[in-house]
Amino acid sequence: MSGFTDAKDRYLAHFEHFSANGGAAAPDWVKQTRGQAIERFADLGFPTTRAEEWRFTNVKPIADEPYELTGVPRSIEANIADLSVVSTPVQRVVIADGHFSGERSSICQLPDGVTVGSLSSALDSGNELVRRHLAQYARFSENAFTALCTAFLHDGAFIHVPKNTVVETPIEVLFVSSDADPTVTHPRCLVLVDSGAQVDVVENYISPGSGKYFTNAVTELVVGENARVRCYRVQQESPSAHHVATTHVHQHKDSRFSLTLVAFGAALSRHDVRLVLDGEGAESSLDGLYVMSGKQHVDHHTVIEHARPHCNSVERLNGIMDDFSRAVFVGRIIVREGAQKTDAKQSNNNLLLSGTARADSQPQLEIYADDVRCTHGATLGPLDEGSMFYLRSRGIDEVGARRLLTYGFGAEILGRIPVGDISERLHTLFKNRLENMIGA
Amino acid sequence: MLEIKNLRVSVDGNEILKGVDLSVNAGEIHAIMGPNGSGKSTLAQAIAGHPAYRVTAGTIEYEGEDLLEVQPEQRARKGIFLAFQYPVAIRGITNAYFLRSALNAIRKERGLEELDAIDFLDVLEEKLEIIGWDDSMVNRPVNDGFSGGEKKRNEILQMAVLEPRLAVLDETDSGLDIDALKTVAAAVNKLHKPDNATVVVTHYQRLLNHIEPDYVHVLTDGRIVKSGGKELALELEERGYDWLSSDVAAV
Numbered sequence: 001m002s003g004f005t006d007a008k009d010r011y012l013a014h015f016e017h018f019s020a021n022g023g024a025a026a027p028d029w030v031k032q033t034r035g036q037a038i039e040r041f042a043d044l045g046f047p048t049t050r051a052e053e054w055r056f057t058n059v060k061p062i063a064d065e066p067y068e069l070t071g072v073p074r075s076i077e078a079n080i081a082d083l084s085v086v087s088t089p090v091q092r093v094v095i096a097d098g099h100f101s102g103e104r105s106s107i108c109q110l111p112d113g114v115t116v117g118s119l120s121s122a123l124d125s126g127n128e129l130v131r132r133h134l135a136q137y138a139r140f141s142e143n144a145f146t147a148l149c150t151a152f153l154h155d156g157a158f159i160h161v162p163k164n165t166v167v168e169t170p171i172e173v174l175f176v177s178s179d180a181d182p183t184v185t186h187p188r189c190l191v192l193v194d195s196g197a198q199v200d201v202v203e204n205y206i207s208p209g210s211g212k213y214f215t216n217a218v219t220e221l222v223v224g225e226n227a228r229v230r231c232y233r234v235q236q237e238s239p240s241a242h243h244v245a246t247t248h249v250h251q252h253k254d255s256r257f258s259l260t261l262v263a264f265g266a267a268l269s270r271h272d273v274r275l276v277l278d279g280e281g282a283e284s285s286l287d288g289l290y291v292m293s294g295k296q297h298v299d300h301h302t303v304i305e306h307a308r309p310h311c312n313s314v315e316r317l318n319g320i321m322d323d324f325s326r327a328v329f330v331g332r333i334i335v336r337e338g339a340q341k342t343d344a345k346q347s348n349n350n351l352l353l354s355g356t357a358r359a360d361s362q363p364q365l366e367i368y369a370d371d372v373r374c375t376h377g378a379t380l381g382p383l384d385e386g387s388m389f390y391l392r393s394r395g396i397d398e399v400g401a402r403r404l405l406t407y408g409f410g411a412e413i414l415g416r417i418p419v420g421d422i423s424e425r426l427h428t429l430f431k432n433r434l435e436n437m438i439g440a
Numbered sequence: 441m442l443e444i445k446n447l448r449v450s451v452d453g454n455e456i457l458k459g460v461d462l463s464v465n466a467g468e469i470h471a472i473m474g475p476n477g478s479g480k481s482t483l484a485q486a487i488a489g490h491p492a493y494r495v496t497a498g499t500i501e502y503e504g505e506d507l508l509e510v511q512p513e514q515r516a517r518k519g520i521f522l523a524f525q526y527p528v529a530i531r532g533i534t535n536a537y538f539l540r541s542a543l544n545a546i547r548k549e550r551g552l553e554e555l556d557a558i559d560f561l562d563v564l565e566e567k568l569e570i571i572g573w574d575d576s577m578v579n580r581p582v583n584d585g586f587s588g589g590e591k592k593r594n595e596i597l598q599m600a601v602l603e604p605r606l607a608v609l610d611e612t613d614s615g616l617d618i619d620a621l622k623t624v625a626a627a628v629n630k631l632h633k634p635d636n637a638t639v640v641v642t643h644y645q646r647l648l649n650h651i652e653p654d655y656v657h658v659l660t661d662g663r664i665v666k667s668g669g670k671e672l673a674l675e676l677e678e679r680g681y682d683w684l685s686s687d688v689a690a691v
């Protein structure tokens with residue numbers, strides 16, 4: 001426990017330093033929010049495994065590492081385009097070591113009224129939308145990491161798509177971490193999509209190196225009435241990195257939202273997702289694929305909250321686990337009182353390629369309405385013997401059959417992405433990940 | 441082509457086949473009939489080499505070679521094909537990709553060049569016609585969400601693409617409506633050539649109205665109790681299987 005106290009003090013000291021330096025110039029309301037958040041963090045401290053929400057994930061490795069707060073981005077040698085998940089024309093916002101990097105970003109040809117850029121400058125310019133929405137969805141009262149990220153609220157990406165505007169090219173927010181001393185960043189994203197608008201957003205967390213660092217990210221997304229947002233989130237942090245994040249999505253009436261999660265990286269990662277369907281007729285899908293090896297640990301905690309009637313949600317996460325890796329999935333579906341005709345489906349399938357890999361899967365249903373349909377299912381185990389024989393009986397050898405079935409397990413998730421550049425790149429990333437893991 | 445002698449097979453320690461003899465030559469169609477639980481599927485699985493079906497005695501020879509030491513994938517590459525009674529769904533892998541992987545594994549073994557996606561499509565187009573399918577079915581994951589009839593048709597599509605020398609069709613007719621049955625039977629007839637052989641395992645005589653066997657064998661309680669020509673199938677249709685079991689009991 002003393003380690004956690006030390007860690008807390010270290011982050012409180014970071015905050016003192018940050019308030020006096022990089023954070024000093026912010027508007028008053030931001031300073032106020034930060035102040036509340038750091039107070040909350042001081043109360044909460046780093047969670048122990050005695051806390052229900054952290055039962056399966058011990059954050060000691062994060063607390064023990066004396067991460068420093070970066071003042072300025074360090075030099076990043078890699079070619080940004082090589083790190084990207086999008087190869088066709090793209091609006092790219094680069095967040096380097098937690099700071100918006102104008103010279104590495106490429107933003108062009110945006111439809112009228114669309115904003116894509118740095119959160120820091122949106123704060124500086126007194127953007128009223130930012131003030132109204134930032135830190136209003138991802139609540140920090142119960143989550144120490146969200147509280148920390150909010151306390152260090154300073155930079156990241158801000159995207160706004162005004163009413164009835166269609167952004168044809170995907171927008172990628174690329175969070176790149178340099179390979180220097182162990183540092184912590186608290187990047188923040190705010191995405192506001194107004195009614196009737198359409199956009200595809202990619203969040204890509206990556207490092208060109210294999211260094212130790214800690215990303216503590218929060219993204220808030222608001223999907224307006226009848227808007228359509230497709231979001232892709234690719235976590236390919238360095239194998240030594242720590243990654244903790246919260247994604248909070250707030251959906252209005254008749255909106256359609258999809259989120260595809262891909263998690264391949266980090267030594268220890270924890271991602272909390274909360275989708276709130278807060279308008280009738282909203283539709284949401286959450287697909288996820290995680291592939292882990294070595295001693296990697298991945299934890300997904302998802303909450304899909306049906307707050308209004310006639311909303312549909314489909315959640316499907318598949319995981320492929322090798323070596324001594326460990327996966328955690330806790331998926332909660334909440335159906336609020338009056339949210340009749342809710343249709344919610346959830347599945348979590350884990351493929352264990354070694355006898356020492358482990359997966360814990362917990363569906364949780366909280367239903368306060370009576371006319372709803374909620375289904376959930378979880379599977380866990382090695383490759384199916386019957387499927388192996390079927391492939392072998394067609395001439396495919398054992399190694400090939402194993403590879404094909406393993407690939408299919410992930411492709412089942414990626415196959416739901418509309419055909420195109422992003423789908424292709426994610427399939428390739430997945431193939432490369434498998435090849436590194438189980439051999440080509 | 442196929443020479444089975446005194447074959448005994450156990451599953452989970454239970455003996456299912458209790459001494460089966462069967463001889464199949466190139467150009468022939470054999471029907472294996474029998475009541476449920478008689479061991480028909482076990483015989484089919486044993487020929488394909490399912491590891492859970494343990495051969496405890498007897499031999500299976502294929503083109504003069506002892507098959508028992510040969511892995512299932514090698515059997516396939518040597519030209520043995522089993523159309524499964526319950527085809528397996530392979531999530532995330534399209535039918536086209538799966539078929540090309542299988543065909544290339546077989547081609548590679550035979551010293552033929554592997555086909556790329558474009559050349560393979562040409563092959564596939566031609567085979568799709570045989571079972572009356574369009575492209576849409578080959579871009580779906582293998583058997584995933586297929587109806588029972590679609591799965592059976594898919595087995596025949598695989599057979600058409602892989603061009604086996606010995607095809608064993610395990611209850612391919614079950615779950616098919618009469619139109620689908622006719623299509624499947626026509627495909628099997630079309631694929632039947634003087635240099636290959638077909639073994640049709642079926643519970644019903646119905647399929648044999650459309651695929652005419654040279655020989656009919658009746659399998660009961662793990663043994664072939666009667667063999668004859670195609671007229672035996674009609675007799676079975678009329679009299680059922682009971683009279684044969686009692687025959688054996690009387691011996």
